[in-house]
Amino acid sequence: MGFLVLKNERRRRKINIVVSRRGLIEKHVEEFFNTHHLNTIVEGKVSGIKEFGLFVNLNPYVTALAPKSELSWDKKFDHTKEYKIGDKIKGVIIKLDKENKKVSISVKRLKDDPWENIEKKFPVESIVTGEVVEIFPFGFAIKLDEGVEGLVHESEIFWTGKGRIEDVVNVGDLVKVKVLAIDKDKKKINLSYKQVLGDPWENIDEKIKEGDVVEGHVEKLLPNGIIIKLDNNLTGFSHVSELSWNFVDNVEDLFKEGDTVKVKVLHIDKENRKIKLSVKQTKENPWKIVSNELKKGDKVTGKVLKYVGKGAVILVDNYEVEAFIPKSKIELEENKNIEDVLKIGNQVEGEILSIEFENEEQKGSMIVSLIK
Numbered sequence: 001m002g003f004l005v006l007k008n009e010r011r012r013r014k015i016n017i018v019v020s021r022r023g024l025i026e027k028h029v030e031e032f033f034n035t036h037h038l039n040t041i042v043e044g045k046v047s048g049i050k051e052f053g054l055f056v057n058l059n060p061y062v063t064a065l066a067p068k069s070e071l072s073w074d075k076k077f078d079h080t081k082e083y084k085i086g087d088k089i090k091g092v093i094i095k096l097d098k099e100n101k102k103v104s105i106s107v108k109r110l111k112d113d114p115w116e117n118i119e120k121k122f123p124v125e126s127i128v129t130g131e132v133v134e135i136f137p138f139g140f141a142i143k144l145d146e147g148v149e150g151l152v153h154e155s156e157i158f159w160t161g162k163g164r165i166e167d168v169v170n171v172g173d174l175v176k177v178k179v180l181a182i183d184k185d186k187k188k189i190n191l192s193y194k195q196v197l198g199d200p201w202e203n204i205d206e207k208i209k210e211g212d213v214v215e216g217h218v219e220k221l222l223p224n225g226i227i228i229k230l231d232n233n234l235t236g237f238s239h240v241s242e243l244s245w246n247f248v249d250n251v252e253d254l255f256k257e258g259d260t261v262k263v264k265v266l267h268i269d270k271e272n273r274k275i276k277l278s279v280k281q282t283k284e285n286p287w288k289i290v291s292n293e294l295k296k297g298d299k300v301t302g303k304v305l306k307y308v309g310k311g312a313v314i315l316v317d318n319y320e321v322e323a324f325i326p327k328s329k330i331e332l333e334e335n336k337n338i339e340d341v342l343k344i345g346n347q348v349e350g351e352i353l354s355i356e357f358e359n360e361e362q363k364g365s366m367i368v369s370l371i372k
Contacts, residue, residue: 073147150189236275287364
């Protein structure tokens with residue numbers, strides 16, 4: 001521990017020495033303020049971490065404040081996670097109050113403001129890579145550089161209609177985008193995701209044709225059908241009536257998002273950018289086989305699927321078609337219900353009462369009796 005000698009005098013046979021620890025500190029502090037100026041680069045160690053910034057020991061006698069706003073050009077920068085006590089840190093002096101002996105430093109000003117030459121670094125029409133940092137209901141934000149973020153509006157994500165943004169990107173993804181516009185004063189950049197991918201409807205005739213059978217993935221379930229994502233970033237819709245040769249109560253009973261399915265292209269509407277698809281027409285109509293191989297009076301077996309109205313429905317073995325069993329054609333004891341006799345999943349055997357089948361594009365119908 002050092003001291004500053006204030007007085008050193010001889011009195012008779014004794015030497016009188018007056019020292020001051022405080023005086024030594026004040027001397028070093030004074031030296032610092034006399035030898036340092038604004039914009040001087042200094043280095044120190046983090047001695048305190050607060051919500052409003054960092055305390056940095058520049059030497060044993062002088063501590064500077066690095067305000068939160070001066071630590072990074074990135075407004076979302078969390079210094080409480082990035083720094084720890086004892087970390088070395090460099091900064092430039094931005095405030096030097098000699099009278100009150102206060103110093104403030106800036107870390108971010110060691111680098112140029114990223115918005116100063118923003119047009120040169122990210123020219124309009126250029127393709128750049130950035131990290132998805134936030135997803136909004138109307139688009140997503142991309143970090144292009146420290147302190148530089150751009151917005152991809154939903155209109156620049158999808159070529160047709162609206163979709164679920166989370167199905168396209170996730171936070172943390174690195175994606176390529178096109179720079180559409182820059183507002184340097186407001187620090188805003190408009191970006192496009194879809195223009196990097198290219199318009200999937202361009203040269204559509206070379207990619208897909210009506211009658212083609214292609215593979216896709218279920219992108220979304222709707223009450224009236226499913227949206228299917230095809231190759232080349234195209235999407236199509238299959239109405240509930242085109243999902244199965246049997247009656248569909250709930251789409252969720254047949255598909256889940258992400259399922260791989262084969263579909264037949266029924267119609268391509270270039271003007272409105274819509275593709276109509278069919279799942280059921282990728283297979284031969286089972287009712288055609290039924291009409292050729294079964295007739296009234298034949299015995300069939302099947303599994304009980306559900307109860308509907310005044311009866312039950314079974315899935316006929318070997319044919320994958322549904323048949324209806326009226327309540328009147330089920331042997332029921334007094335005070336018994338259909339549910340008491342036919343349990344979901346049970347196998348039953350019955351006699352065909354009727355088969356109706358008009359053409360290959362339509363579903364047929366079958367009525368079965370369980371009365372022996």
